[in-house]
Amino acid sequence: MKPLVRHRGLVARMNRVNVDTDQIIPKQFLKRVERSGFGQFLFYDWRFLSDGSPNPEFELNQPQYSGASILVAGANFGCGSSREHAPWALLDYGFQVIIAPSYADIFYNNCFKNGILPITLPQAAVDVLLQKALEPGYELEVDLENQVISDDTGWSHAFEIDAFRRNMLLQGLDEIGLTMQYEAEIRLYESRRASSVQPV
Amino acid sequence: MPKTLFEKIWDAHVVTESESGPALLYIDLHLVHEVTSPQAFEGLRLAGRKVRRPDRTFATMDHNVPTVNPFDVRDPIAAKQIATLAENCKAFGIPLAGLESPDQGIVHVIGPELGLTLPGKTVVCGDSHTSTHGAFGALAFGIGTSEVEHVLATQCLWQKRPQTLQLDLQGERAPGVTAKDVILGVIAKHGVSFGAGYVIEFTGPVVRAMSMEERMTMCNMVIEGGARAGLVGPDDTTFEYIRGRRYAPAGAEFERCVEQWRALNSDEGAVYDRVIRFDVSTLEPQVTWGTNPSMCVGVNGTVPNPADIEDEVERQAVEQALKYMGLQPGTPIQDIAVDHVFIGSCTNSRIEDLRQAAAVVKNRKVAPGIRALVVPGSKRVKEQAEREGLHEIFKQAGFEWREAGCSMCLAMNPDTVPAGERCASTSNRNFEGRQGRGARTHLVSPAMAAAAAIAGRFVDVRALMSS
Numbered sequence: 001m002k003p004l005v006r007h008r009g010l011v012a013r014m015n016r017v018n019v020d021t022d023q024i025i026p027k028q029f030l031k032r033v034e035r036s037g038f039g040q041f042l043f044y045d046w047r048f049l050s051d052g053s054p055n056p057e058f059e060l061n062q063p064q065y066s067g068a069s070i071l072v073a074g075a076n077f078g079c080g081s082s083r084e085h086a087p088w089a090l091l092d093y094g095f096q097v098i099i100a101p102s103y104a105d106i107f108y109n110n111c112f113k114n115g116i117l118p119i120t121l122p123q124a125a126v127d128v129l130l131q132k133a134l135e136p137g138y139e140l141e142v143d144l145e146n147q148v149i150s151d152d153t154g155w156s157h158a159f160e161i162d163a164f165r166r167n168m169l170l171q172g173l174d175e176i177g178l179t180m181q182y183e184a185e186i187r188l189y190e191s192r193r194a195s196s197v198q199p200v
Numbered sequence: 201m202p203k204t205l206f207e208k209i210w211d212a213h214v215v216t217e218s219e220s221g222p223a224l225l226y227i228d229l230h231l232v233h234e235v236t237s238p239q240a241f242e243g244l245r246l247a248g249r250k251v252r253r254p255d256r257t258f259a260t261m262d263h264n265v266p267t268v269n270p271f272d273v274r275d276p277i278a279a280k281q282i283a284t285l286a287e288n289c290k291a292f293g294i295p296l297a298g299l300e301s302p303d304q305g306i307v308h309v310i311g312p313e314l315g316l317t318l319p320g321k322t323v324v325c326g327d328s329h330t331s332t333h334g335a336f337g338a339l340a341f342g343i344g345t346s347e348v349e350h351v352l353a354t355q356c357l358w359q360k361r362p363q364t365l366q367l368d369l370q371g372e373r374a375p376g377v378t379a380k381d382v383i384l385g386v387i388a389k390h391g392v393s394f395g396a397g398y399v400i401e402f403t404g405p406v407v408r409a410m411s412m413e414e415r416m417t418m419c420n421m422v423i424e425g426g427a428r429a430g431l432v433g434p435d436d437t438t439f440e441y442i443r444g445r446r447y448a449p450a451g452a453e454f455e456r457c458v459e460q461w462r463a464l465n466s467d468e469g470a471v472y473d474r475v476i477r478f479d480v481s482t483l484e485p486q487v488t489w490g491t492n493p494s495m496c497v498g499v500n501g502t503v504p505n506p507a508d509i510e511d512e513v514e515r516q517a518v519e520q521a522l523k524y525m526g527l528q529p530g531t532p533i534q535d536i537a538v539d540h541v542f543i544g545s546c547t548n549s550r551i552e553d554l555r556q557a558a559a560v561v562k563n564r565k566v567a568p569g570i571r572a573l574v575v576p577g578s579k580r581v582k583e584q585a586e587r588e589g590l591h592e593i594f595k596q597a598g599f600e601w602r603e604a605g606c607s608m609c610l611a612m613n614p615d616t617v618p619a620g621e622r623c624a625s626t627s628n629r630n631f632e633g634r635q636g637r638g639a640r641t642h643l644v645s646p647a648m649a650a651a652a653a654i655a656g657r658f659v660d661v662r663a664l665m666s667s
Contacts, residue, residue, distance in 0.1 A: 016520075017513055018392055018492055022631040027612050031264070031277035033238035033284050035345075045633045050619070074513060076393040079426065079492075080629060081610075082328040083236065084344035105396060105428050106328060106342055113346035162360065164221040175346075176249070179354045182216055182224060186356060189215045189226055 001115045003172035007096050007142040009069030013133035014059050019073055020080035021107060025089040027081075038085055039092030064136040070097040072129045077118075078107025087114045097142050099149070101126050112165050115172065117144060119159045128155070144170060202467035205433050206364050206399045209339040209464065213322050215356055222358040228321040229338075230351045231307045232259040232294065234285040235612070236326030240349035241288040253355045254293040258316055261285060261299055262306045263612050267575050267602035270299050278613070292352075305578020305604040308332040308546035312416065313580055315445025319434035319461040324351055328423045329546045329628065335415035336442070337434035337464055339399070342423065362428060363473035365398035369406035371481030376662040378556070379414035380548060380626070380645035382406065383421040384486035386478055388496040395427025398474065401466065402432050406480050412441040413552035420547045421628050424493040433465040487533045487658050488630045488643040490521035495630070497533060499648065499660045505529035524632050525640050526620065533658050536642070540623035541572040541653040542635075543646050544602075545609035548626035549577030551584050553646040557626075558590040560650035560664055566598035567656030573600045573615065575607040599653070611635045624652035 029041035046058050054061045060068070071090070077100040078086060087110045090098070096116060101123045103111075111118045119142070121129075132138050132151065142149050144166060150156035168175060179186075203211070210225070217223035230253075237259070244250065251257060264278035273279040282299070289296035297303035303310055308329055311317040317333040323340035324330060326348040333340035347357055369382065387394075400422050407415065415437075419430030432438075439458050442448045449457045484498030495518070497504070506522065506529065509515040522529065527536070543549070543557050554576065566572045574594050576582035582604055585591055591601045608615040609627035611634070617623045619638025626649050627634075630641040644652065651661040 015513070017517055020492070020629075020631045022610075022629065022634050026633050026637070027610050030235050030612065031275070031281055033242065033281060035239045035242075045637055050637070076396070076426065079392060080328065080423075080631060082326060082342040082344055084239075084326075084346060087344075102393065102396065104393070104426060106344060110344035110346065113344060162221070164358070174247075175358065176247070176350050176353045179224065179350065179356055179358070182356075185216045185224070186226070186354065190355075193226070 001172045001174065004096065004115055004117055004169045005145055007069070007117070008139060009096065010065070010067055011070045011072055011129065011133040011138050011140050012060055012065035012068035013130050014071060014073040015130050017074035018076045018079055021078055021083050021086040022080055024078065024086040025083060030083060030085050035088055036092060038089035039094070042089040042093040067094065069094050070099065070140050070142070071095050072126060072133055073098065073100045075101040075123070077103050079104035082106045084110045084113070087111050087116050091116055099126060099129060112168060113175065115169065117142065117169060119149065121157060121159060125157050202470040204364050204466040204470040204472060205337060205401055205431050205464055206339065207470070209320055209322065210361065212320070222360045224356050225322060225359045227324050227351050227355055227357060228256060229311070229316055229323045230257045231311055231323065231325035231330070232257060232285070232348070233263055233307050233325070233327065234261045234281045235263040236345050237288065237348055238281060238284045239345050240326070240352055241292065243349040244352060249353045251292040251294060251352045254295070256355060257294045257352070258311070259285060259289050259294050260297040260304055260307050260310055263606045263610065265299065265603070265605035266613050267605050267607050267615060270603050270605070302579050305580065306546045306549065306606055308420065309550060309577030309581065312336065312412070313445070313578055315442055315448030318442065318448065319438060320464050324357065329420050331422050331428065331430050332416050332420040332546055334419040334422070334430040335412060335432050336438055337431060337461065339429055339431070341428040362399045363397055365395060365400045365427070366472040366475045367400050367402050368475065368477045369402060369404040369480055370477060371406065371479040373406060373480050373483065376485055376647065376665055377480065377483050378645040378647060379410055379417040381483055381486045382480055383418045384488065384493065384496050384643065385480070385483045387421070387425045387494045388486065389478070390425060390476065392424060392492050392494045393426035395422055395425040398427050399429040399431060400427045401472070402430065407432055408435065411552055412437060413550045416550065417547055421493070424628060434461045485645060485648050485661055487648065489525065489527060489533065490518065491524055491630055491632050493628070493630060493643060495521055496643070499533050499658060501533055503527045503529055503531040503533070534660070535657065537622070537657040538624045538642070538652050539570060539621040540617050541570060541649050542575070542608040542623055542625040542627065543573065543649050544575030544577065544607050545627035546577065546606070547628040548646045549575060549581065551581050553626065554581070554585050554590050555588070557646040557650040558593045560647050560661060561597045561599070561654065562593050564597055564654045566653045570653055570656055572598060572653040573602055573608060575602045575615070576604050578604045608635055617641070624649045624658065
């Protein structure tokens with residue numbers, strides 16, 4: 001996984017709450033055995049009309065958001081299905097950072113496994129960004145090391161993130177590799193459990 | 201210090217933890233299906249890793265499986281996913297209930313059915329409805345594919361300790377009000393994210409009186425309230441369900457386990473981070489009218505009017521939902537006609553669900569023009585239903601009697617609802633496009649779905665039950 005330390009990018013807005021993973025990547029596109037190539041299906045049913053042409057009313061189809069890499073969205077983003085195809089699709093489409101007041105738990109976890117940074121900001125700050133992102137060419141600078149986002153007007157906001165996840169992103173660590181360093185502990189745990197009557 | 205059920209299970213599974221970071225949690229049972237696993241196995245191969253504990257892993261095929269003839273998989277990509285799972289299980293030595301196995305079925309139906317799901321276990325699966333297994337007093341939650349790979353390789357997961365929420369159910373359910381209505385009622389009142397960051401433990405007389413099937417239905421849908429996991433303290437109902445199941449302990453071992461399982465229950469005086477009390481006494485059978493499970497009302501209610509909603513974002517969400525659902529504000533729920541009825545899914549496809557639906561359907565006919573499906577949750581459920589003659593009741597009424605799988609809950613197989621058509625569904629998600637692009641889903645209990653099939657529209661099932 002590529003480390004994510006700083007990121008600057010164009011901001012797209014999606015002023016909707018409870019955006020579920022069925023919308024992010026509809027189920028007809030889950031039938032792949034690879035992790036790549038899902039970007040073309042991102043928000044498919046919203047993004048394309050039934051004849052396959054782009055839906056001109058859909059947020060991300062606005063020309064000003066072409067090439068956006070930061071998505072500002074409403075509360076409880078990524079609820080529903082655990083499908084990791086949702087972050088795969090967002091990343092493949094070009095989104096590296098998501099900003100929302102809250103996320104569904106599984107989606108939030110899945111983002112970190114794929115080098116996407118989901119930033120949680122208070123609703124008031126998200127409202128400011130939703131407004132700012134109406135302006136064409138609006139960009140944000142994300143500094144994960146110092147846990148702050150800022151724009152060229154001098155606006156900035158700090159964000160919280162747990163140290164473990166931050167470190168994984170900063171270093172682009174392979175989590176399985178990290179866990180394997182605890183092999184002795186895992187073995188010890190297993191030998192302890194084996195002597196218990198608890199069946200497994 | 202008194203501990204909650206959650207704390208006891210969590211503490212017993214911590215392999216290592218740092219003061220501020222996540223804990224490395226040991227996983228007792230890893231369930232695997234064809235849709236969220238191929239990339240995980242591929243990851244193992246690329247890194248030259250093996251499955252650490254195939255003996256704690258169990259796989260089946262459910263999401264993609266056709267329910268007319270499971271072997272006739274015409275979608276080449278679905279066929280590839282099914283074949284890939286079989287190859288992966290063979291290569292990595294994982295037990296598989298494949299299409300030819302009598303144990304095949306929806307992963308959250310067969311886990312409990314085979315006695316794999318037991319109290320006190322940690323259970324994960326690459327599927328958000330893994331919360332179902334919490335009905336047994338197991339800590340069970342859905343994970344993404346990277347975490348599937350992580351568990352395959354290490355049998356562990358890094359997890360931040362969630363908070364605990366006690367959902368105390370009080371009062372007495374009116375006849376015809378099912379576990380599905382209770383959980384929909386809770387979500388309608390508290391919203392689709394009230395449980396975020398929490399493990400919910402159901403307590404109180406209502407849940408104590410519930411069967412295992414009912415408890416599974418409630419725990420299944422806690423994810424629709426945003427919670428990762430639901431829990432019910434194990435009791436005699438739990439133990440009687442487990443007794444004699446294939447992978448469950450037997451004989452003296454079983455009795456020893458029961459004593460341990462009993463002790464898992466939350467201690468007197470244990471403290472939860474949050475407590476919600478919910479009185480079920482006035483609850484009616486529920487019907488969702490919108491595009492998330494909190495957009496829900498009693499069967500004698502009406503579709504809401506967005507003009508009555510103050511919050512702008514909320515109002516827009518309701519307007520968008522009504523537009524998608526093709527509904528006018530103020531429409532009585534019982535005036536909504538349906539085109540399809542789906543009885544199935546990991547929420548409501550167990551034997552008791554089918555019995556409840558069959559009791560409504562018996563000696564009646566599906567209304568003209570309605571396509572009605574019953575998709576048992578597993579082959580075992582199907583066999584049991586056929587032994588009881590339920591399939592004849594359904595078929596005589598005009599229902600299609602199908603093979604086991606996830607089917608129309610998420611419509612990854614050929615069972616889809618066409619655009620603009622309306623489905624009374626016993627599944628768990630009424631999201632836009634869930635049952636097919638443009639499909640309009642209304643979530644209900646099995647009895648209410650059966651009643652809708654007979655009447656051709658939503659009706660209060662209690663009227664049919666008394667006649």
